[in-house]
Amino acid sequence: MTAKPKRYFAAVLFIIAAATLFLASAATADVLLYDGKPYLHVIHEGRSIKIQRIQDPGYELKGYFAKTARKCPPFCIQPITVDPAVRTIGEIELFHFMENDLREGRGVLIDARTPSWHRKGTIPGSVNYPFTLFTQDENAGERDAILREFGAKPRQQPGLLEKTMQELGLSDKRYLTDRWDFTEAKTLVVWCNGPACGQSPRAIEGLISAGYPADKIFYYRGGMQMWQLWGLTTVIPES
Amino acid sequence: MSKYIFLKLFLSVIPAFAVPVVAADDTDYLSEITAEVDKVDAVTEYVAEQSGSSDSQAYLENKNGFEKLLEERYHGSYVFYKKLPERAQLEIFDDYRQGQEMSALREKIIERYMQ
Numbered sequence: 001m002t003a004k005p006k007r008y009f010a011a012v013l014f015i016i017a018a019a020t021l022f023l024a025s026a027a028t029a030d031v032l033l034y035d036g037k038p039y040l041h042v043i044h045e046g047r048s049i050k051i052q053r054i055q056d057p058g059y060e061l062k063g064y065f066a067k068t069a070r071k072c073p074p075f076c077i078q079p080i081t082v083d084p085a086v087r088t089i090g091e092i093e094l095f096h097f098m099e100n101d102l103r104e105g106r107g108v109l110i111d112a113r114t115p116s117w118h119r120k121g122t123i124p125g126s127v128n129y130p131f132t133l134f135t136q137d138e139n140a141g142e143r144d145a146i147l148r149e150f151g152a153k154p155r156q157q158p159g160l161l162e163k164t165m166q167e168l169g170l171s172d173k174r175y176l177t178d179r180w181d182f183t184e185a186k187t188l189v190v191w192c193n194g195p196a197c198g199q200s201p202r203a204i205e206g207l208i209s210a211g212y213p214a215d216k217i218f219y220y221r222g223g224m225q226m227w228q229l230w231g232l233t234t235v236i237p238e239s
Numbered sequence: 240m241s242k243y244i245f246l247k248l249f250l251s252v253i254p255a256f257a258v259p260v261v262a263a264d265d266t267d268y269l270s271e272i273t274a275e276v277d278k279v280d281a282v283t284e285y286v287a288e289q290s291g292s293s294d295s296q297a298y299l300e301n302k303n304g305f306e307k308l309l310e311e312r313y314h315g316s317y318v319f320y321k322k323l324p325e326r327a328q329l330e331i332f333d334d335y336r337q338g339q340e341m342s343a344l345r346e347k348i349i350e351r352y353m354q
Contacts, residue, residue: 063280074271114269115310115318116276132314135265139315145349199272 134206
């Protein structure tokens with residue numbers, strides 16, 4: 001073989017390899033999170049986790065979260081709205097939350113299920129705060145600690161000047177309660193097992209009765225069931 | 240006059256019935272969702288390797304027992320406890336073994352968590 005045909009042969013091989021690689025990479029990006037977004041990264045327990053959808057078009061959800069029927073009560077279909085002032089969100093809004101509020105430390109993604117559920121697998125970036133922390137009086141100490149962690153500040157008795165200003169409507173008291181100042185409080189996204197799960201609605205109701213501003217709380221109703229139905233990445237918590 | 244006495248009696252009796260009903264609802268809900276979790280497909284759960292002498296095994300078993308107690312009876316404390324570093328967990332457990340009261344242990348867990 002002369003040098004020229006050898007060069008052609010190598011070039012053809014190179015083109016075939018490049019085309020294969022291109023097709024392969026195109027194939028792996030077929031199932032996007034949403035248009036133009038193949039994946040995103042979140043930090044979970046100190047590790048960076050890539051969130052993407054399962055690319056196998058033949059994949060079918062199996063197991064517990066594929067079931068259509070569970071005893072009701074307690075596993076009843078939940079209303080779309082937990083509280084008129086709390087916004088219910090879907091996956092796209094959750095992706096945006098992960099990439100903005102969560103990444104910048106302005107938000108907390110709350111897995112409101114009891115620890116035994118959480119241990120079975122969770123949405124990356126979530127922290128487990130079981131709903132019982134917000135609903136049971138015996139957990140008042142823990143609840144106060146968590147509220148501080150979420151950025152709420154315990155409030156002193158307002159001074160005369162502050163009281164007068166509030167009464168005259170000259171200061172913003174939207175995020176103030178008798179006990180807490182929620183002005184700097186983080187945005188929360190609360191979720192549980194899915195549309196038939198009452199754990200996150202309970203957590204949200206508990207947070208609201210503790211004074212947490214409803215406009216800083218979001219309800220991801222789809223929960224673990226919808227997350228898995230879309231073939232999105234889940235993680236097994238280490239702690 | 241007697242009408243008011245009956246009214247007062249009636250009003251004083253209502254909370255006695257109402258409070259346990261609410262508490263029971265919450266307990267029932269918790270026990271039902273806890274039972275349901277067993278139906279979720281088994282996943283690979285981390286199981287700490289237990290090695291060494293029987294003494295250290297007994298120690299670990301006791302520690303597991305303590306954690307189980309926390310999880311079942313003091314949910315909030317359990318969540319905080321699990322977020323503590325290993326060293327702080329052992330400190331709490333040692334206090335428990337020495338007979339420290341549960342309320343004091345729970346406060347200590349919050350303190351360590353907030354540090």
